[in-house]
Amino acid sequence: MSGSVQRTVLDNGVRIVTETLEDLRSASIGFWVDVGSRDEGAEQQGICHFIEHMMFKGTDTLSARDIAERIDAVGGQLNAFTTKEQTCFYARVLDQHLDRAVALLADMLLHSRMDPADVEKEKGVILEEIRMYEDTPDELIHDLVAEAALGRHPAGRSVLGTEQSVRAFVPEQVREFVRTYYTGQRLVVAAAGRLDHERLVEQVARLFGGLPPGDRPRRSSPVESEFRWLVRGKKTEQAHLCVSSPGLEAGSPHKWPLMVLDTVLGGGVSSRLFQQLREERGWVYSTYSYHTALADTGYFTVYAGASPDKATSVLELIEQELASVAGSGIREDELRRAKEHLKGSLMLSLESTSQRMSRLARCELTGETYLPADEVLARIEAVTVEQVHRLAASMFLPDRYAYAAVGPVHWKTQRRLAAAG
Incomplete structure (x- = not known):
């Protein structure tokens, strides 16, 4: 349409x-x-x-x-x-x-x-x-x-x-x-x-028409974190874990490589994290990644839920995958698969008037140019392995990671978080 x-x-x-x-x-x-x-x-x-x-x-x-x-x-x-x-x-x-x-x-x-x-x-x-x-x-x-x-x-x-x-x-x-x-x-x-x-x-x-004009928001605040890891102890069957790195602000021109990177890492059942954590080792049922873009900052997050005795190993494997993509980038076959996944998701979303309405509004609110579907597909198709590698290398720096855990977090996992953070 x-x-x-x-x-x-x-x-x-x-x-x-x-x-x-x-x-x-x-x-x-x-x-x-x-x-x-x-x-x-x-x-x-x-x-x-x-x-x-x-x-x-x-x-x-x-x-x-x-x-x-x-x-x-x-x-x-x-x-x-x-x-x-x-x-x-x-x-x-x-x-x-x-x-x-x-x-x-x-x-x-x-x-x-x-x-x-x-x-x-x-x-x-x-x-x-x-x-x-x-x-x-x-x-x-x-x-x-x-x-x-x-x-x-x-x-x-x-x-x-x-x-x-x-x-x-x-x-x-x-x-x-x-x-x-x-x-x-x-x-x-x-x-x-x-x-x-x-x-x-x-x-x-x-x-x-009678609404007073008011003003538009001016959003610019420094990110000053006093802690690099947070744990909420709860009596649950699983330990829920997140690893986060700095990301991109809304409207960044690098959002297209980021979409590919997110898809390769945790965007579906063929993603690295899903394959490594669930299919290869059976350590988790659910794992995924996502990016949160705000007006003045952003952050990239990986989530996994695992039994408490596997939590430390899951954290270490997540860090290894982030280090791998930051150090070596992604493969051509991963790039192609991610592009097709993104293009398919986009075209399916265009069958929803709610999705189209939301896309219009978000572009207007962030100041982005509203791109027709063909142009979005072209932007995705233009992403290269080198662009994804440069972005990953700039984002996935271990000394800038933040960690969170909810559940019966074992003392070894807490010690691991403290050492990382």
Whole structure:
């Protein structure tokens, strides 16, 4: 599917980016607010995520039940999520219901009640979410490694906040945060599917034209980690392990070799880590790698879950694989396989209007040029073995690794972490 991409900026800074796909009968719409957990103050930790929840609790004219019934009545999907740098509210509907979805999302963002009783009730919900997260070690480990890798950097904090910070939220504090950050220059409206760009612009202008412009975020914080390894002891069957190295910031021109490197190391069942740790030795069930790109920094992470008695060996093998790719690079057959994997994943993702909508929004928010699919495929195809090797050699430096572990971590593993960190 090839679509027509258009962009309009309103007088107050609201950006509308769309991709029209006439052959479809559905559309995805997302309202992306350029504020996330890294933008919160010390006493506001978790407030972006809290606001995301509160937007579904009722507006001046609609109850929470009304919101749910309105989207169900048109067979649509409505949801939201919060990241370290953005908060997104989105819907997927049939094309003839797009106007309704836009109006509903606008009502939620502009007229949410933030009722004191609802605020208190939602505190309890989120406190349970935090506790559930604590009981999910294969999720908790990723917050821990972010803290180990980024230290005092604001992106090192959990998106959920802490029990103490969430308990302290009051309605006026929440409303003030919305007034400060839910402004024109921080709002990106992205849509993909069967739609009319000008009609959407007209509707967004009518609904959001009164938003104050505000300002765009200026994000630049030093990474000052006071610790290189963190361990959370828990009574679990597995030890969950992460090794992290410095990575690339969002929009880096080196992201294409990084995508290949990530795929070769831990991007699938043919990856080095999966083959070495699971297929060859049987030490793990799950292992993978990923990269987190932020406005001013980034970090690359390898995850593995293993029995406690194998944890030290798993850590050592991960380090060996990182050292191998940093020292010798990757093979031509690995390069070709990674490219085909990435190109296949891209083309499959283009069958989803939600994925297309998200790609539009992320390019707009990071300042990247939105590339058509053919150009993305060409960028991937242009990656060379030498580019991947240079990038790996610059990233995988043992004295810059950060480590995290959750579970019944054996004293030998802790000693190994301490020696490495």
